[in-house]
Amino acid sequence: MSSKTAVSPWASVDDRQKVRLDKREAVLQAAAQIFNEKGFQSTNLDEVAERLNVTKPTLYYYVRSKDEILFECVKIGLTMLQESIQEVGAQGGTALDKLKAAMRRYAEIVTMDFGQCVIRVGEDPLPLESQLKLRRIKAVIDAEFRQLIEQGIAEGTIKPCDPKIAAFTIAGTLSWIARWYRPSGPLKPDEIADQCIALLLTGLCPPTKAE
């Protein structure tokens, strides 16, 4: 008898679980891309399957419905936004430094598949209960931005203003990138982020002409 430990030709439970999660994410990402291109209503799960070279029944091994796919896509995108602003908050620097870093990450994320799906499709096509779950994450992100703005006003790096309006101005400008950005366009995401952030921080007018 050999003393060698038998090596199972089957993957371990952990490995299989990892493969399953990776495949599920691939399904979600392919769907997000097609939602972003064509809109949620016009997307057929057959197209998602086709893009992944599998059959539609295979998709249903990973997800239950088109609604579940959209819910997960928007949740992943919002979670990326939320985590990025929390990571930035944990770094050192002034509130303005943190706000700049948070804006830059936000601009990058909304050019990516899941982030773009948050803005281009969003939670509106989903049942009310799902909408409310996703809006709770949005409210947290909004609150984090307002807090950074309030801290910036307190430290004197941001002008006195209504933090709510300032947070919506930032979110509006940066979210809009998801609507007009095309990977084939002349500007890369980081160049777009730089220019939008510069306009948000210093405005359209030379200081003497603004009033």
Place this chain on the structure above:
Amino acid sequence: MSSKTAVSPWASVDDRQKVRLDKREAVLQAAAQIFNEKGFQSTNLDEVAERLNVTKPTLYYYVRSKDEILFECVKIGLTMLQESIQEVGAQGGTALDKLKAAMRRYAEIVTMDFGQCVIRVGEDPLPLESQLKLRRIKAVIDAEFRQLIEQGIAEGTIKPCDPKIAAFTIAGTLSWIARWYRPSGPLKPDEIADQCIALLLTGLCPPTKAE
């Protein structure tokens, strides 16, 4: 025989045409309100009829389908935006004066039913041909904003910048108002417009802190 001219108890053709157009607009506006509240897919034309105290067959005397209603709502909203910027362009003043006036009208229109429908619902749920017609109006609006920005840069009232990014920054901030504005909120549309425009023109930072 009396010499008095007989007065028809029926309205004139012109009057009837006007009544018909007013009623059609009322159908479109009621639908826009419900689309904005609930989303396009979740809206049933029964609800539109109910809000107007008529039956659904009565609606079909004015419009052919839910798609036609959305197309018309978005077209009216976009036409309001387009006409407002053209009116502003025809006035005197610097390019910056015109840009400020155009931004103010844009912010007001996106808090109104048809304007809000442009942003909250938009052309995405419609067939491709309808989408393209509406996107042509959007392209005209975008071009008008870019032109004002270019003129402002030339006259020195706007800082040298990429007019495309500046136009998207303005459109993003102002369009976003349609997403978060609630008539029951603490700020009226003109106050929101004032604050957003001030942030866009002079930025979030005091001049010395921006870099």
